[in-house]
Amino acid sequence: MTISRSTRRLLAAVTGLVLVVLYAPLALVVVNSFNTSQALTWPPSGFTTQWWQRAAVNPGAHDAILTSLTVAACATVMALVLGTLLGLAMQRYSFFGKDTVNLLVVLPIALPGIVTGIALSNAFSSILGVRLGFFTLVVAHATFCIVTVFNNVQARLRRMGGNLEEASADLGAGMWTTFRLVTLPQLRSALLAGGLLAFALSFDEIIVTTFAAGPGVTTLPVWILTNLFRPGQAPIVNVVAVVMIVVSVAPIWLAQRLSSDPTDTTRAIH
Amino acid sequence: MRTIPTRSATSRTLGGAIAALSLITLSACGSDSGDSSTGAVEKLGKNEGEVSILAWPGYVEDGSTDPEVDWVSSFEKETGCQVTAKVYGTSDEAFNLAKSGEYDVVAASGDLTLRMIAAGEAAEVNTDLIPNYEGIYDFLKDREWNTVDGKNYGIPHGYGANLLMYNTEDVSPAPTSWKAVFEDAPEHKGKVTAYDSPIYIADAAVYLMAHQPDLGIENPYSLDEKQLAAAVDLLKAQRASVGEYWSDYTKTQASFETGDTVVGTTWQVIANLIDPKKASVEAILPSEGATGWNDTWMISSKAKSPNCAYAWLDHISDPEVNAQATEYFGEAPNSDKACEFASEGHCETFHAGDEKYAEKIWFWNTPIEKCLDGRTDVKCTDYQDWTKAWAEIKG
Amino acid sequence: MTLSSISSTLSRRPGIRLGLLLAAPLTWLVLVYVVALAALLVTAFWTIDSFTNELERTFTLDNIREITGEALYRTVTLRTLGVALLVTLIDCAIALPVGFYMAKIASRRSRHLLVIAFLMPLWASYLVKALAWRSLLSHGGLLDWAGGLVGLGSPGFGFTAIVLTQAYIWLPYVILPVYAAYERVPDSLLDAAGDLGARPALTFRTVVLPLVVPGLVAGSIFSFSLTMGDYITVNIVGGANQMLGNLVYINSGSNLPLAAAIALIPIVVIMIYLALVRRTGALENL
Numbered sequence: 020m021t022i023s024r025s026t027r028r029l030l031a032a033v034t035g036l037v038l039v040v041l042y043a044p045l046a047l048v049v050v051n052s053f054n055t056s057q058a059l060t061w062p063p064s065g066f067t068t069q070w071w072q073r074a075a076v077n078p079g080a081h082d083a084i085l086t087s088l089t090v091a092a093c094a095t096v097m098a099l100v101l102g103t104l105l106g107l108a109m110q111r112y113s114f115f116g117k118d119t120v121n122l123l124v125v126l127p128i129a130l131p132g133i134v135t136g137i138a139l140s141n142a143f144s145s146i147l148g149v150r151l152g153f154f155t156l157v158v159a160h161a162t163f164c165i166v167t168v169f170n171n172v173q174a175r176l177r178r179m180g181g182n183l184e185e186a187s188a189d190l191g192a193g194m195w196t197t198f199r200l201v202t203l204p205q206l207r208s209a210l211l212a213g214g215l216l217a218f219a220l221s222f223d224e225i226i227v228t229t230f231a232a233g234p235g236v237t238t239l240p241v242w243i244l245t246n247l248f249r250p251g252q253a254p255i256v257n258v259v260a261v262v263m264i265v266v267s268v269a270p271i272w273l274a275q276r277l278s279s280d281p282t283d284t285t286r287a288i289h
Numbered sequence: 290m291r292t293i294p295t296r297s298a299t300s301r302t303l304g305g306a307i308a309a310l311s312l313i314t315l316s317a318c319g320s321d322s323g324d325s326s327t328g329a330v331e332k333l334g335k336n337e338g339e340v341s342i343l344a345w346p347g348y349v350e351d352g353s354t355d356p357e358v359d360w361v362s363s364f365e366k367e368t369g370c371q372v373t374a375k376v377y378g379t380s381d382e383a384f385n386l387a388k389s390g391e392y393d394v395v396a397a398s399g400d401l402t403l404r405m406i407a408a409g410e411a412a413e414v415n416t417d418l419i420p421n422y423e424g425i426y427d428f429l430k431d432r433e434w435n436t437v438d439g440k441n442y443g444i445p446h447g448y449g450a451n452l453l454m455y456n457t458e459d460v461s462p463a464p465t466s467w468k469a470v471f472e473d474a475p476e477h478k479g480k481v482t483a484y485d486s487p488i489y490i491a492d493a494a495v496y497l498m499a500h501q502p503d504l505g506i507e508n509p510y511s512l513d514e515k516q517l518a519a520a521v522d523l524l525k526a527q528r529a530s531v532g533e534y535w536s537d538y539t540k541t542q543a544s545f546e547t548g549d550t551v552v553g554t555t556w557q558v559i560a561n562l563i564d565p566k567k568a569s570v571e572a573i574l575p576s577e578g579a580t581g582w583n584d585t586w587m588i589s590s591k592a593k594s595p596n597c598a599y600a601w602l603d604h605i606s607d608p609e610v611n612a613q614a615t616e617y618f619g620e621a622p623n624s625d626k627a628c629e630f631a632s633e634g635h636c637e638t639f640h641a642g643d644e645k646y647a648e649k650i651w652f653w654n655t656p657i658e659k660c661l662d663g664r665t666d667v668k669c670t671d672y673q674d675w676t677k678a679w680a681e682i683k684g
Numbered sequence: 685m686t687l688s689s690i691s692s693t694l695s696r697r698p699g700i701r702l703g704l705l706l707a708a709p710l711t712w713l714v715l716v717y718v719v720a721l722a723a724l725l726v727t728a729f730w731t732i733d734s735f736t737n738e739l740e741r742t743f744t745l746d747n748i749r750e751i752t753g754e755a756l757y758r759t760v761t762l763r764t765l766g767v768a769l770l771v772t773l774i775d776c777a778i779a780l781p782v783g784f785y786m787a788k789i790a791s792r793r794s795r796h797l798l799v800i801a802f803l804m805p806l807w808a809s810y811l812v813k814a815l816a817w818r819s820l821l822s823h824g825g826l827l828d829w830a831g832g833l834v835g836l837g838s839p840g841f842g843f844t845a846i847v848l849t850q851a852y853i854w855l856p857y858v859i860l861p862v863y864a865a866y867e868r869v870p871d872s873l874l875d876a877a878g879d880l881g882a883r884p885a886l887t888f889r890t891v892v893l894p895l896v897v898p899g900l901v902a903g904s905i906f907s908f909s910l911t912m913g914d915y916i917t918v919n920i921v922g923g924a925n926q927m928l929g930n931l932v933y934i935n936s937g938s939n940l941p942l943a944a945a946i947a948l949i950p951i952v953v954i955m956i957y958l959a960l961v962r963r964t965g966a967l968e969n970l
Contacts, residue, residue: 022789022884030785034798037782041805041855044816047826048808051819056564057542064564079353101709108705112698120706122958123713126721129905129954131913133929134724134947135717137936141727142720144389151389162716165709194701223810225916229382230936234341234375234391243811244916245376247539248346249354251562253815260812267807271800381937384737404938408737479840485919487934533841533923540818540920547822549841658734673734676938681756683926 045264052257074258083242084259090153090238091221094160098217099210101161102168107202109169110176127163132226135163140230152233159231160224164217171213172206179205215270239263329415329440333596339371340597343386344396345584347618348446349374360613364604370597379486379536381676384408390591393598396446398584399434399653400488404672405587407657411442412590418599419444421606424624428647433661434654435585443585444602445623447615449639450581450650451484451492454555454572456545467496467575469552471523474530482541482553483527485534487672487679488653491580492554493520493527495651499577509580510654511661517670517678524682534683538562545570557639558619574649581650582620725951728944737938747945757931761949764927767846768911774851775858775907776900782859783896787866788874799863802856810853814920817849821921841923849921850911857910858903865899866892901961908957912950 055065074080105124109117127135139159143149183205187197225240232241239259246252342349349372352359361372375392377383380401387395387410397405405411416422422444429435429445436442455464460477471493474481483489494509497519506516532550535541542559544550546567560572586605588598604610608626615622616631621641628636640646654661660669670678728747731740751757786798805813820827821838828838839845869892877887915929928950935943 026884027789030781030789033778034782034785034790037778037855038801040852041802043826044813044820044852045805045808047816047819048812051816056546056567057539057562064566073355076356077354078356082353101712104705105709108702108709112702112705114702120710123710123718125905125958127713127717129909129958130721131909131929131932131947131950131954133913133915133932133936134721134951137932137940137943137947138720138724139716140385141940142716142723146719146723150391158716162713165713219806223807225811226913229378234343235373240809240811243809244378245346246354247815248376248378248537252354253539256812256815260809264804264808267804268800271803271807379934379937381934383937385937388737404737528924531924536919543818543822547824549823671734673732673939676934677942680926680931680934681754683924684756684759 048257048264049261052254052261054254057251057253070254070258074255074262077255079237079242079246080239080255080259083237083239084263086237087222087239090156090160090236091218093157094164094221095214095217097157097161098164098168099214102165102213102217103172103206103210105165106169106172106176110173111181124166124169128166128220132224133230135159136227136230139227143231150233151231153236156228156232156236156238159227160221163224163227164220167216167220168210168213171209171216175206175209218270219267329413330418330595330599331415333418333599336368336370336596336600337594338369338597339373340393340594340601341373341375341391342394342396342601343375343377343383343392344394345398345618346376346378348396348584348614349376350614350617358613358617360605360610363610364601368597368600368604370594370600372601380488387589390589392589393592393594394601395587395589396584397443397587398582400486400655400672402434402442402585402587403437403655403657406437406442410590411587412592412595413440414443414588414602416441416444419603419606421603421608421624424608424626425606426623426625426642426647428644429583429623432583432652434583434652443587444606446584446586446605447611447618447620447622448581448583448647448650448652449556449558449620450574450579450646451554452557452560452572452579453575454545454553454560454570456548456551457569457571459548459551463571463573464552465573465576467492467577467579468500469575470554471496471527474527474552477551478530479532480549480551481527481530481532482544482550483524483531483534484554485536487675488580489554490517490520490524490675490678490682491651491653493523495577495580497523507662507664508654509651510656511664511669512656513660513664513667513669517674521678521682525684528682528684556619561619561638574646578649578651581652583652724944724947727941728948730941732939732941739940747942748948750942751945751949757946757949760926760928760931761953763843763925764912764929764950765953767843767850767927768908770847771850771854771911772858772904772907774847775855776862776904778855779858779862779900779903780896783862783866783899784892786859786863787869788871799860802859802863806856811916813853814849814917817845817852818921821845821848841921843922843925845921845923846918846925846927849917850914851907853917854907854910857906858900861899861902862896863899865896865902869895905958905961909950909954912954 050063052070053066053068054063055067056063109120139155140151143151143155149155183201184197187201192200223240225244228238228241232238243256243259246256349361350358351361351372351374365371375386377386380398383395383397384401384404386392387405388408395405402411425445429448431441435445453464453467453469455469457463459480460469464473470481470483484492491509494506494512494516497504498506498509501519504516504519506512512520533544535544538559541550541555542562545563548568555572557572560570563570586602588595588602592598605614606623608624609630611622611624612627612630615627616635621636621639622628622631625642628641636642656670656672656675658668658671660667727739729743729745731742731744731746732738733740786795790798819825821841823838823840825838831837839848873891874887877891882890913929915927915933918925918927918930928946932943932946935946
């Protein structure tokens with residue numbers, strides 16, 4: 020298909036425009052983090068670095084980031100294990116009820132967060148009698164993160180086919196050996212991509228978190244939300260957001276480098 | 290360090306159980322049996338070493354938001370009770386969390402306290418065990434949102450009124466009545482704001498009390514079906530002019546500064562925060578009076594650390610601590626002594642201790658079926674009805 | 685039994701192998717999620733004692749009657765559906781050309797950069813993005829100022845603001861699977877169509893689009909269902925509006941049965957949506 024020059028230009032312009040729209044609000048966040056006004060109003064009232072200074076010594080923000088990182092890491096690990104097992108089962112076998120299982124994995128992310136949130140908190144506290152806390156939060160997050168790993172693993176397995184595994188088995192390797200030496204290495208970048216998205220999803224989740232986190236578990240989004248209810252904290256929230264955007268470049272860049280196939284990182288989104 | 294008399298754990302649990310039981314009976318019968326025996330503990334025991342607190346943001350600050358803002362560390366040092374705090378965004382959320390039984394202390398607004406008591410979630414509080422209780426303003430003590438049938442269920446914290454704020458350039462002549470957000474609201478269509486909670490229905494009731502006396506509203510939190518319907522109609526009419534409802538500081542502060550909002554309900558602290566260079570605003574207590582809040586520190590009937598809970602109630606009522614906490618949140622403290630510790634002008638701005646002013650405030654209370662104004666011939670609408678009505682008003 | 689003998693037993697018994705693979709994830713999903721969801725749905729048929737806030741476990745259809753009977757729920761459902769559909773349409777309309785440009789026109793190097801550029805905003809907090817839009821949309825805000833140059837103003841807070849903000853927040857979630865779908869369309873296929881004389885527009889419509897649809901639908905599941913359940917953005921930029929999420933939220937504290945009944949609405953809508961799109965194979969493309 021030959022695409023005319025003007026079409027190419029038009030598409031480039033559209034893409035450029037979308038990027039501008041995508042980044043303009045983020046730029047505003049950066050500007051506001053230096054704005055003397057506490058209420059995030061335009062135009063900025065003046066320039067100040069005091070929010071950056073205050074954020075730098077704000078233990079609440081630091082703890083919240085740490086909590087979010089820990090929760091996201093734990094949820095990601097669980098999602099990686101469960102998602103991989105499920106991916107292997109679904110792609111390598113056919114069985115009765117497969118469609119239902121597929122739907123089941125998708126549901127926790129497809130249903131509104133508030134539904135998942137009140138369902139889980141209701142189940143934890145009324146049915147199971149578990150104290151809400153760090154653990155319940157990780158369980159809740161892992162539940163909706165499974166799908167990202169699962170989809171990446173499944174897509175990779177589909178493309179890989181079963182030939183190598185069969186060859187390995189023919190050569191006498193046991194199941195575990197085959198998995199460790201043949202399947203896993205090929206899954207590496209898919210796992211990375213799926214894990215990265217699981218991590219990002221968990222890190223930014225607020226609605227389920229509100230319902231599933233117990234006392235003393237303040238993740239970053241929860242910290243941000245509660246700080247809007249405290250006087251004069253909004254600009255510090257902006258600083259933290261800017262830092263998070265900048266810091267996020269590293270894992271994304273790393274994922275791009277580590278994955279041989281660029282589509283894998285985009286799959287990371289799903 | 291304060292010495293606290295010891296008391297065996299069994300009798301404490303028993304006391305708590307009795308308190309809870311008597312409450313359940315009480316709420317079931319809906320009337321006072323005139324029983325003089327108290328369910329509250331009579332002596333305190335050894336501090337348990339930890340206490341978990343459920344509160345509005347800004348009520349339990351340990352320096353992690355701002356190193357300057359810290360009244361938890363001193364408490365932990367003095368009492369050995371380690372504090373874990375959880376903040377909530379709405380009274381409903383707090384109620385759900387409190388029911389889990391995981392919190393020893395709950396800072397509850399008036400739209401929550403009676404529900405806590407009715408559900409048997411709040412323990413009776415023996416105010417004699419809280420030395421700082423004495424200094425608290427009398428007009429906050431033994432009020433219907435913290436005391437039921439003569440029994441105290443908590444300690445009053447700070448208080449404040451839901452004021453009428455307007456942009457002096459856009460709204461003239463200067464309003465003196467809530468009429469500005471009701472009948473006159475269409476003049477500022479799309480630029481009117483109101484507090485986003487079912488309890489805001491009481492603001493409409495306060496207005497109706499003054500302007501439609503034939504409705505017979507005696508207490509804005511005690512509305513029968515007809516009275517509620519009138520308030521709902523008023524609010525539905527207002528809805529057409531409302532630009533947005535607010536529930537957090539930042540949102541309403543910003544919208545007054547940008548001019549998205551020019552008139553509506555506010556808190557004194559928000560009025561103070563608004564940059565005069567961006568918008569010139571005035572906040573007043575209208576002629577009809579206003580609704581307001583006086584939050585209550587309650588102890589859970591399932592508290593695992595009741596001694597530390599008592600210690601916290603005393604700590605937060607300590608004049609110096611109370612001054613710090615209420616000033617940070619932006620409300621009047623609970624005692625004259627606290628005013629000695631508050632910054633210059635704080636108590637004047639917030640009318641602390643001004644009884645005349647406080648008399649004009651209808652402090653938040655929980656609407657329940659049993660009419661709070663003493664009527665027995667009708668059933669009043671309860672908080673659930675108000676929640677449904679509020680959703681309908683917003684549409 | 686040694687590890688290797690377990691291993692060899694397993695390789696002879698695919699059924700057991702499958703069982704072992706499925707055991708952990710299925711137990712997790714069923715125990716944690718299905719049970720919780722079922723418990724919530726059952727709650728929709730109970731009531732609550734308004735005084736003590738204790739659940740009364742007696743079967744009643746009152747809540748269901750209320751949400752199907754009251755005009756409020758119809759209005760809010762329609763509004764929520766409207767927002768979700770508009771957001772999805774906008775995001776798809778943007779993703780189609782942008783994804784095509786990224787996958788088929790941009791050079792390999794800029795393709796990498798573009799992918800990173802579309803991934804990065806995902807890491808900025810959702811709340812912060814919503815607040816930034818609040819600032820953009822406000823009276824005298826950046827949008828008012830920029831719009832003023834071409835004779836338009838900011839739409840202010842309200843329905844339009846919700847649509848714009850949500851479309852913004854979920855856009856990367858739609859662009860990336862669409863891009864991935866374009867990537868999977870072999871260039872040789874496009875060339876073949878061209879060689880056979882098909883004009884670019886025809887090739888796009890008859891060859892490319894059908895292959896991209898699964899990616900598009902996968903993205904739409906995100907934009908659609910994330911919008912359906914949102915209540916925080918609505919509070920920030922929605923003016924006086926409320927959506928289904930808000931109704932669930934305000935009732936979740938004082939009346940869980942009613943909240944559960946309201947939650948049935950988005951659940952049913954999304955189930956229907958999933959059932960409709962299932963045939964496109966989108967679920968595997970998420």
